[in-house]
Amino acid sequence: MQNIQNDLFLRTVRGEMVERPPVWLMRQAGRILPEYNAIRKQLKGFKDLVSNPELSAEVTIQPVDILGVDVAILFSDILVIPEAMGLDYEMIEQKGPLFPRTIKNEQDIDQLLSGADAAQNLQYVYDSIDKTLVGLGGRVPLIGFAGAPWTLFAYMIEGSGSKTFSKAKKFLYQEPELSHRLLTKITNTVIAYLNLKISHGVHLVQVFDSWASSLSREQYLEFEMPYLNRICSEVKGAPITLFAKGAWNCMEELAETGASALGLDWNMSAAWARSQVGEKIILQGNMDPCQLYSSPNEVEAATVSMLQDFGRGHIANLGHGVYPDTPIDAVHAFVQTVKNYRYPQD
Amino acid sequence: MQNIQNDLFLRTVRGEMVERPPVWLMRQAGRILPEYNAIRKQLKGFKDLVSNPELSAEVTIQPVDILGVDVAILFSDILVIPEAMGLDYEMIEQKGPLFPRTIKNEQDIDQLLSGADAAQNLQYVYDSIDKTLVGLGGRVPLIGFAGAPWTLFAYMIEGSGSKTFSKAKKFLYQEPELSHRLLTKITNTVIAYLNLKISHGVHLVQVFDSWASSLSREQYLEFEMPYLNRICSEVKGAPITLFAKGAWNCMEELAETGASALGLDWNMSAAWARSQVGEKIILQGNMDPCQLYSSPNEVEAATVSMLQDFGRGHIANLGHGVYPDTPIDAVHAFVQTVKNYRYPQD
Numbered sequence: 001m002q003n004i005q006n007d008l009f010l011r012t013v014r015g016e017m018v019e020r021p022p023v024w025l026m027r028q029a030g031r032i033l034p035e036y037n038a039i040r041k042q043l044k045g046f047k048d049l050v051s052n053p054e055l056s057a058e059v060t061i062q063p064v065d066i067l068g069v070d071v072a073i074l075f076s077d078i079l080v081i082p083e084a085m086g087l088d089y090e091m092i093e094q095k096g097p098l099f100p101r102t103i104k105n106e107q108d109i110d111q112l113l114s115g116a117d118a119a120q121n122l123q124y125v126y127d128s129i130d131k132t133l134v135g136l137g138g139r140v141p142l143i144g145f146a147g148a149p150w151t152l153f154a155y156m157i158e159g160s161g162s163k164t165f166s167k168a169k170k171f172l173y174q175e176p177e178l179s180h181r182l183l184t185k186i187t188n189t190v191i192a193y194l195n196l197k198i199s200h201g202v203h204l205v206q207v208f209d210s211w212a213s214s215l216s217r218e219q220y221l222e223f224e225m226p227y228l229n230r231i232c233s234e235v236k237g238a239p240i241t242l243f244a245k246g247a248w249n250c251m252e253e254l255a256e257t258g259a260s261a262l263g264l265d266w267n268m269s270a271a272w273a274r275s276q277v278g279e280k281i282i283l284q285g286n287m288d289p290c291q292l293y294s295s296p297n298e299v300e301a302a303t304v305s306m307l308q309d310f311g312r313g314h315i316a317n318l319g320h321g322v323y324p325d326t327p328i329d330a331v332h333a334f335v336q337t338v339k340n341y342r343y344p345q346d
Numbered sequence: 347m348q349n350i351q352n353d354l355f356l357r358t359v360r361g362e363m364v365e366r367p368p369v370w371l372m373r374q375a376g377r378i379l380p381e382y383n384a385i386r387k388q389l390k391g392f393k394d395l396v397s398n399p400e401l402s403a404e405v406t407i408q409p410v411d412i413l414g415v416d417v418a419i420l421f422s423d424i425l426v427i428p429e430a431m432g433l434d435y436e437m438i439e440q441k442g443p444l445f446p447r448t449i450k451n452e453q454d455i456d457q458l459l460s461g462a463d464a465a466q467n468l469q470y471v472y473d474s475i476d477k478t479l480v481g482l483g484g485r486v487p488l489i490g491f492a493g494a495p496w497t498l499f500a501y502m503i504e505g506s507g508s509k510t511f512s513k514a515k516k517f518l519y520q521e522p523e524l525s526h527r528l529l530t531k532i533t534n535t536v537i538a539y540l541n542l543k544i545s546h547g548v549h550l551v552q553v554f555d556s557w558a559s560s561l562s563r564e565q566y567l568e569f570e571m572p573y574l575n576r577i578c579s580e581v582k583g584a585p586i587t588l589f590a591k592g593a594w595n596c597m598e599e600l601a602e603t604g605a606s607a608l609g610l611d612w613n614m615s616a617a618w619a620r621s622q623v624g625e626k627i628i629l630q631g632n633m634d635p636c637q638l639y640s641s642p643n644e645v646e647a648a649t650v651s652m653l654q655d656f657g658r659g660h661i662a663n664l665g666h667g668v669y670p671d672t673p674i675d676a677v678h679a680f681v682q683t684v685k686n687y688r689y690p691q692d
Contacts, residue, residue: 266562
């Protein structure tokens with residue numbers, strides 16, 4: 001493995017004593033950067049960028065150069081996994097993903113590829129990792145990510161985003177065995193995919209469970225936790241961060257998966273989260289992304305307040321992906337405030 | 347006040363010893379009933395039904411006749427309040443509400459009507475109450491409802507539904523004083539409106555904070571709790587239920603408002619909620635609406651399990667409005683299971 005010049009993120013997730021928390025933003029490679037928009041405009045659609053190793057590597061590196069964040073995250077999409085399994089999707093501008101075909105029955109599930117057979121279809125991702133690592137030249141580590149099984153399942157059944165994901169949840173209630181069969185195929189693919197990413201050199205992985213909050217605690221324990229546990233034990237060679245948005249009622253279980261870090265949304269206070277998960281695990285988050293609509297001075301004050309609330313064992317980030325219309329000055333203020341911060345000497 | 351034949355709901359919210367919990371469903375007057383759809387089809391739009399006292403009374407009473415629920419809730423819409431304040435909206439089929447004009451600045455806020463001046467514009471609602479009470483003939487009590495200040499504010503700034511309500515939250519961050527001014531005008535209207543509803547004879551009121559979860563705890567304490575406290579102290583003559591969806595991190599504060607009951611979404615377990623709010627307040631909820639996609643036998647088992655989990659001091663309901671495509675057999679199974687249930691003798 002390449003020597004990493006700024007290894008603050010890696011030292012933090014290993015639990016070492018660090019001088020300040022590392023900082024990055026979910027969706028840092030994206031529409032907040034004019035340089036991203038310039039590249040995006042050259043292409044017809046979002047998926048053309050995702051599937052282009054050269055350009056996705058370039059936009060992955062942009063926030064490292066422009067914002068000075070402590071880690072890069074590979075520009076990609078969680079829905080490449082359903083596609084690699086055989087379920088194509090389109091990304092509709094201003095609307096979001098749309099699956100022309102969805103999973104409706106046993107036959108649909110049986111036809112899906114799974115595990116290494118599916119993961120090998122994502123060669124463009126591994127090529128992008130190779131190019132990104134060359135471009136980064138060891139300046140900062142690289143995160144690879146995947147969608148969590150329930151979140152991918154939800155899209156594959158529902159066919160699009162949804163306020164309720166009631167179709168996907170209906171499937172859980174009406175077809176629990178088929179649901180487990182599909183979740184198993186998805187999980188096998190996530191594991192193969194993340195392990196391939198790690199073999200190509202990503203230093204860390206993050207799993208996004210964007211729709212965690214749509215499930216009751218009982219359903220989350222039945223239909224998601226076993227699969228997150230499998231991912232945490234079968235993905236080898238890189239620390240794992242789990243970000244289960246809105247899963248406030250399963251924090252203890254999430255902390256017991258073996259993940260190195262847990263992402264928090266902005267509804268969870270640092271003190272509350274610590275009371276749920278104990279002292280060992282690293283916490284990532286969790287400023288309200290809308291705080292970045294306030295003035296740079298207010299962003300600075302809110303950032304310092306967040307850093308003080310979390311104390312050590314923290315990765316500074318937002319509680320959700322940064323919104324596309326966020327003023328870049330506020331983003332700089334957020335990043336710079338963290339970088340200028342030093343933990344008080346004990 | 348009319349004598350109420352089935353006063354189980356009223357006895358429950360007064361904290362009396364009852365034989366079983368009362369039962370109703372959020373959105374029980376609506377698309378789950380073929381009889382509702384028959385009336386709805388005669389009209390051009392949803393708002394034609396809301397503003398028609400005769401027909402809105404009729405659909406309000408339908409679930410009492412057809413489902414045998416223990417309470418009626420006046421068929422209406424939370425967005426009649428912005429409209430009465432001077433901000434018109436359209437209800438777009440399959441999409442939701444749309445405000446052609448939104449609140450952008452001080453002048454927009456100053457132009458809005460507020461309090462009694464706004465509430466008097468909703469005569470069709472009070473007429474609907476009068477007609478509903480005649481039609482019910484005292485069989486069950488009647489709930490009147492309103493949107494909570496933050497939720498109404500969110501629509502008035504955002505102009506439509508949203509996954510993030512980032513425009514509305516941006517306004518909170520950028521214009522805190524104007525935000526409080528608008529929230530005050532909305533609150534004055536909600537209070538006048540609910541008091542007028544009570545003077546027309548509704549027996550209970552419920553306040554819906556549908557977008558509570560979009561705010562951090564800090565913002566909720568600053569921009570919503572003071573207004574909910576005002577509503578609970580200034581609305582007189584009927585017990586109040588607060589349903590703040592997703593406000594898990596403010597349950598203690600919600601329990602201290604003076605509300606008689608708190609609605610719970612399906613992410614909150616009965617035991618957890620009790621641990622937050624103590625023994626005095628009544629809890630309402632909270633079956634996952636998607637549970638009603640399972641078989642009637644499974645619905646029955648899940649309902650009994652919920653009733654046992656909550657024990658006394660409970661109003662049986664879902665954790666969210668019933669979804670339009672819910673099989674009517676499952677709804678009957680839910681209602682009948684509660685009605686057949688008896689609390690164990692202590």
